[in-house]
Amino acid sequence: MAAFIGTWIAAGLTLMILSFLYKDNPFFRFAEHLYVGVANAYIVWLVWATIVLPDFIGRVFVNLDPNGAFTPDYWFLIPGILGLIMLTRMVPAIEWMSRWALAFVVGWGAGFVIGPVLNSYLLAQVYASFPWVNMQPYLGAPAAEYVPALINAIILFICVVTVLVYFFFSYEHKGVIGGTAKIGIWVLMVAFGASFGSTVMARISLFIGRARFLVQDAEPAGHAFSILLTLGLLIAIIAAVIARRSLPPAEESDSAE
Amino acid sequence: MVRSWERYLLYALIAFAVFLPLIFPFDVWPNLPTREVLGVFNTIDNLQPGDTIVVAVDFDPSSEPELYPMLLAVLRHAFSKDIYVIGINLFGPAGTGLGVKALTDVGGEMGKTDGSDYVMLGFKPNLPAVISQLNSDIKEMYRSDANGRPTADMPILQRTPKLQGNIKYMVDLAAGETVRPWVAYGSAPGGYPMGAGCTAVSFADYFSFYQSGQINGLMGGLKAAAEYEELVGEKGAASAGMNSQSIVHALLVLFIIIGNVVFFRSLSLKHVGTGGGA
Numbered sequence: 001m002a003a004f005i006g007t008w009i010a011a012g013l014t015l016m017i018l019s020f021l022y023k024d025n026p027f028f029r030f031a032e033h034l035y036v037g038v039a040n041a042y043i044v045w046l047v048w049a050t051i052v053l054p055d056f057i058g059r060v061f062v063n064l065d066p067n068g069a070f071t072p073d074y075w076f077l078i079p080g081i082l083g084l085i086m087l088t089r090m091v092p093a094i095e096w097m098s099r100w101a102l103a104f105v106v107g108w109g110a111g112f113v114i115g116p117v118l119n120s121y122l123l124a125q126v127y128a129s130f131p132w133v134n135m136q137p138y139l140g141a142p143a144a145e146y147v148p149a150l151i152n153a154i155i156l157f158i159c160v161v162t163v164l165v166y167f168f169f170s171y172e173h174k175g176v177i178g179g180t181a182k183i184g185i186w187v188l189m190v191a192f193g194a195s196f197g198s199t200v201m202a203r204i205s206l207f208i209g210r211a212r213f214l215v216q217d218a219e220p221a222g223h224a225f226s227i228l229l230t231l232g233l234l235i236a237i238i239a240a241v242i243a244r245r246s247l248p249p250a251e252e253s254d255s256a257e
Numbered sequence: 258m259v260r261s262w263e264r265y266l267l268y269a270l271i272a273f274a275v276f277l278p279l280i281f282p283f284d285v286w287p288n289l290p291t292r293e294v295l296g297v298f299n300t301i302d303n304l305q306p307g308d309t310i311v312v313a314v315d316f317d318p319s320s321e322p323e324l325y326p327m328l329l330a331v332l333r334h335a336f337s338k339d340i341y342v343i344g345i346n347l348f349g350p351a352g353t354g355l356g357v358k359a360l361t362d363v364g365g366e367m368g369k370t371d372g373s374d375y376v377m378l379g380f381k382p383n384l385p386a387v388i389s390q391l392n393s394d395i396k397e398m399y400r401s402d403a404n405g406r407p408t409a410d411m412p413i414l415q416r417t418p419k420l421q422g423n424i425k426y427m428v429d430l431a432a433g434e435t436v437r438p439w440v441a442y443g444s445a446p447g448g449y450p451m452g453a454g455c456t457a458v459s460f461a462d463y464f465s466f467y468q469s470g471q472i473n474g475l476m477g478g479l480k481a482a483a484e485y486e487e488l489v490g491e492k493g494a495a496s497a498g499m500n501s502q503s504i505v506h507a508l509l510v511l512f513i514i515i516g517n518v519v520f521f522r523s524l525s526l527k528h529v530g531t532g533g534g535a
Contacts, residue, residue, distance in 0.1 A: 021268050039351065046350035050379040054401050065400075065407045112385055113441075120441035120471065128469030156468070195461050198478065202323065202457040204505050205479040208275055208498040209322020215279040216497070 014210050022238070056080045129160045159187045267512065274508050278500035286503055288483040288496060293467055296474025297452035298334070298488045300426050306339035308425040309417045313439065314356035314377075315348035316432035320456050324430045325355060326495035327454045327482040331428055332363040334489045336374070341413055343395075343424070344377040346403075347387055348435050353379045353403045372402075373412040379403035384435060388442040392421040421447040430454040436463050440471050454481065 016031035054064060060077055063070030082101040089098045127133055131153035138149045165177060166184030173181045290298065301310065312331060316324045335342050344360050346352040356377045364375050378399045381387045390398045395418060396408050408414050417423040420443065427449055429439045436453045444451035450473050455463050457478030467475040476485060479502055482495035 022265075043350045046353065046380065049405070050350070050353065050403065051381065054405075055381075058400070065409070068407065068409065109385075112389075116385070116441035116445065120445050121437065124445075124469050124471055125465060128465075134468075191461065195458070198457040198460050200509060201478050201480070201502065201506070204271075204275070204502055205323045205457065205498065206319075207271075208279075208479070208501045209494075211272075211275045211501070212279055212322075212494060212498060215276060 011214055014214060018210075056083075129157060131157050158183070163187050270508060271505060274504045275501045278504060279497065282497060283500060286499070288480065288487045288499055290484040290488050291481070293475040293477070294481050294484045294488070296467070296472075297331070297428060297454070297476060298474070298485060300450060300452060300473060301331070301334050301338070301340065301428075304338060304340055304425050307341070309341040309343060309413070309423060310335055310426040310428065311343045311345060311420065311424050312356075313348075313427070313429040313431070313435065314344055314346045314352050314359070315429055315435040316355070316456075317349050317351035318355065320432035321355060322494075322498070323456050323479050323482065324432060324454060325359065326479070326493050326498075327476055327485060328355070328359045328430050329363055329493060330482060330485040330489050330491070330495070331430070331454070332359060333367070333491060334485075336363060336367040336369055337489075341416070342375040343413065343417065344375065344403075345391075346378075346380045347384050347438075348380075348431065348433055350380045353377070357403050371404075372406065376408070376411060376413050377403040378408075384438040385442045388438060389446075391419070392443065392447045393419050395419055420449065424449050427451045428454065431459065431463075432456055433459075436466065436472070440466055444471070452476075 013031045013034070016027040019025055020028040056076060058064040059073045060080065061072070082104055085097045086101045088094045134153040134156065135150060138146050162180050162184035166181040166188070171177050304310070312328065314328060332342060342360065344356045346356050360375050360377050361371065364371060369375055379402065381398065387398060396414055399408050401407055427439065427444060429436050429451065431453060436455065439451060452474035453463055453472050454476035460477030463475055466472045476482065479495050479498050483499040486493050486496050
């Protein structure tokens, strides 16, 4: 029964959100606000139940494991207090205290990330840009594999260099620098095109996900009802919007007020 | 200038292209696996029964249509080979529920036991610190799992007290920027191979990590999920969605061609109308 009702609600809310394709309307607003409220409440509960309770309260104040021995670990008071003073940003008179916590986070973060970031994001990526590095796995491979790999490796290297030159603003983009930068722009355009294509695929995938829920995932018993509800809501939304548009302008502004 | 009815016509065509293949399913286009998807599949396929992998459920419901089918396919593959799975979520609190559901559903289907064959560790903030700690001690970081049960005596974590030296593979199914920290703080210092699955939007961003060999496989979007389903031999939501996806892509290409034809035709008409002078 719970799944049955859930299907109704989910199908209805999906349609309310999709109604924005026609225009902004109260049904869309209702579904949007409901989503934000429910999502926030869910996240607040999860953060309390899975982070604050076990990692702070459960380590310092309360034994959460009835079968285990409890030894308070008072070191956790330090991050706990730092976390609490972050909230002082909401009180203007003592807002400055939150900077202590931020200073700790920024200082720790900067020190902690420099090594791994340099190693993984910069050195490894630069190393993998060179053609002779990329060709290592293909040494001794048949020409049918070696030649395409070589072409790819050279194209990759040219793309990296030309884009770097494009973002090199210490010299005016004229002559050789200008020509190379122009190739860099083309490389960037191709990259943006690829990203746009991927983005279209991703957005359509989201719509497919919802459509699949409406068509296939709903329980057999609830399926027909979800379609009926869907159609009903669609008609109601269209009727509401048409009715609103047919109001005389003065009356419409009165009702808006 | 787009007239409003034209806009609604485009919406209607897209809606038909998405809904019709779902209402009347067909199986025309095979989702042939690409080398990037095979990288993840082959690594898991070559593991031995009793090995442990980590599957990071680093996405939330907003990316569920793309990444959840991928997660189900990877779990089915791992469980079918009797590989233990440690699930984790470092993206956002809302992802934990998806991980619990996937592990419970697939684990239940394949007769696996929660806590012994798999576990879903919950969400923790601060990726770099959590990943580094997991490399050296999982139970110190996670005293309880996502369901609130203590991890101290959990069999799967008795066998795998830390990631470094204990896990054979790590797959990050990411909606955001989690692949980079997993590479930098997890896989590289921990010395375990890593693969990734991501939304189609992020695919181009992460490809450089695949090209550099920092990850040995990369699955991008619904298409990669469908390829993995095909490799596992169990078609699911991604394969069903790819029929709609293919038709919509063809439709969009058609729209772009028609738009360009109309645009250049209007330009030439304007050119004729002004007597050819600029």
